[in-house]
Amino acid sequence: MIELKNVTKTFNSAAGNVHAVQNVSLKIEEGEIFGIIGFSGAGKSTLVRCINLLEKPDSGEVLIDGNDIVKLSEKELRNVRRKMGMIFQHFNLMPSRTVYNNVGFALRKSGLSKEEKDKKIRSLLELVDLSDKTDSYPSQLSGGQKQRVAIARALANDPKILLCDEATSALDPQTTRSILKLLESVNKKLGITIVIITHQMEVVKDICDRVAVMENGSVVEEGRTADVFSHPKMPVTKSFIETAGNIGKIYELIKEDSPLTSLKPGEKMYMLTYTSVNTKDAIISYVSRTYNVNASIIFGNVEVLKDIPLGKLVVVFSGDKKDIDAAVQYIESVGIDTEEIK
Amino acid sequence: MGIIYQIFPNLEKLAPELIKCTGQTVQMVAVSGIISFFFGLFFGSLLIVTRKGGILECLPVYNIIDKAIDILRSIPFLILLFLLIPLSRTIVGTSLGVEGAYVPLIFGTVPFFSRQIETAIAEVDPGLIEASEAMGFSPIEIIFSVYLRESIPGIARVSMITLISLIGLTTMAGAVGAGGVGDFAIRYGYQLHQRDTIWISVIITLIMVSIVQLVGNFIIKKTKH
Numbered sequence: 001m002i003e004l005k006n007v008t009k010t011f012n013s014a015a016g017n018v019h020a021v022q023n024v025s026l027k028i029e030e031g032e033i034f035g036i037i038g039f040s041g042a043g044k045s046t047l048v049r050c051i052n053l054l055e056k057p058d059s060g061e062v063l064i065d066g067n068d069i070v071k072l073s074e075k076e077l078r079n080v081r082r083k084m085g086m087i088f089q090h091f092n093l094m095p096s097r098t099v100y101n102n103v104g105f106a107l108r109k110s111g112l113s114k115e116e117k118d119k120k121i122r123s124l125l126e127l128v129d130l131s132d133k134t135d136s137y138p139s140q141l142s143g144g145q146k147q148r149v150a151i152a153r154a155l156a157n158d159p160k161i162l163l164c165d166e167a168t169s170a171l172d173p174q175t176t177r178s179i180l181k182l183l184e185s186v187n188k189k190l191g192i193t194i195v196i197i198t199h200q201m202e203v204v205k206d207i208c209d210r211v212a213v214m215e216n217g218s219v220v221e222e223g224r225t226a227d228v229f230s231h232p233k234m235p236v237t238k239s240f241i242e243t244a245g246n247i248g249k250i251y252e253l254i255k256e257d258s259p260l261t262s263l264k265p266g267e268k269m270y271m272l273t274y275t276s277v278n279t280k281d282a283i284i285s286y287v288s289r290t291y292n293v294n295a296s297i298i299f300g301n302v303e304v305l306k307d308i309p310l311g312k313l314v315v316v317f318s319g320d321k322k323d324i325d326a327a328v329q330y331i332e333s334v335g336i337d338t339e340e341i342k
Numbered sequence: 343m344g345i346i347y348q349i350f351p352n353l354e355k356l357a358p359e360l361i362k363c364t365g366q367t368v369q370m371v372a373v374s375g376i377i378s379f380f381f382g383l384f385f386g387s388l389l390i391v392t393r394k395g396g397i398l399e400c401l402p403v404y405n406i407i408d409k410a411i412d413i414l415r416s417i418p419f420l421i422l423l424f425l426l427i428p429l430s431r432t433i434v435g436t437s438l439g440v441e442g443a444y445v446p447l448i449f450g451t452v453p454f455f456s457r458q459i460e461t462a463i464a465e466v467d468p469g470l471i472e473a474s475e476a477m478g479f480s481p482i483e484i485i486f487s488v489y490l491r492e493s494i495p496g497i498a499r500v501s502m503i504t505l506i507s508l509i510g511l512t513t514m515a516g517a518v519g520a521g522g523v524g525d526f527a528i529r530y531g532y533q534l535h536q537r538d539t540i541w542i543s544v545i546i547t548l549i550m551v552s553i554v555q556l557v558g559n560f561i562i563k564k565t566k567h
Contacts, residue, residue, distance in 0.1 A: 092470055094491075163476075
């Protein structure tokens, strides 16, 4: 569907060259919701703009359905772009046009008759649940409503791809959720491939099938969302997981020597990370009984990554060192990651 | 009427002349205003799209227009009037009267107006341009449907300012024989010492400026959301 091959983009400025995107190769399958997550300055916005060539890569190929669109003429490129919707962090609606005309603007070159356009615009506004706002101006809408109009506009030409550039970053958490729901239903109902650029872990967590983690212009990790975040390899991925839950707090508490994390002699603190495979088994109590160790859970967090639970527990084991080691070994053997953190 | 003739003793006798001169001013403002409007929109838009990072970036074109505007704007209008006599003869066939004033008036207005249009259009959110490009619109479509369309309130505002300054320029053109209210004030008020005719000219000009402002504000109010 979308394939990036060795895409590189460098910006030259007086302050020096900025390697916004460095040799990125990605494959995004038809019909999936693909997340690209990274902190600001990671190059993700530039990367998504390379998909519709708002930024021309210095080198590399951008294949849409197998065609390298970098080689297209301006006119051919405009036709390709019409089949790719895009929504933005700041919505980018035309302030002088009503909601109706903002959506209608995208249909200008569709070749539809006036009646067909009218029907299309009304059905799009119904899809995004804004049928009662047709004659409002963008300035009269809330952020969430503006993004809904932008989504309707982006879908006007029946695109096969929808690019979302930080589409929820300017919205409050509740509105973010409703926009994500809308995107998810658009993906399911219309089968549109969605590429989401974000720095918000909850966005990726909620709706992305697969995710790529970006840092300094490169994709450092990529895979199914649950896999990437249950077994993070790179520090940047780990720090995103910390932003999602409160589990990162435990490291701070340890550093501050909080009474909560103080250990008596013979005690050991472990972080256990588990996914769906084993959530239903009573592992802690089994270990406790079998290996004669006491386990007390002092901290816990369960995330749901696109239908797959990802749990993290901070457990203090007390007992014989030998028993603790055996218990930990057992826990590892059932597929739970363990990490001694104190 | 009696009281008006008491305040302006020369009005009764000069009324027909005054009407004719007002007509000349309106004609000069209308003709050179309309022509300048289109030139201004053209050069203003051209500056925006050809500047660095513009949708049709072309620095040579940008630099030429940019410098030409600066040079023309630095020439005092009264000097421009005399400077452009040969050009005026070539284009409109005369350098005299109302027709002879068109060329200098346009040259005196377009650079100023282009700059103003440039500023007005520059206020369009770059995000709108990016969104339009992403929707597959061509540069020409973006100029008309986004840049110009979205800055109508700004364009109305700067057109108002320019039109008012154009009214000012026409009175100066009057000084070189183009007629108009300025000419009226110079001939009767200054040369014949009929002070009241100067006041009459001031009032006529004020009325014209007020009409321009009223219309401009109305357009801004109607188009701003």
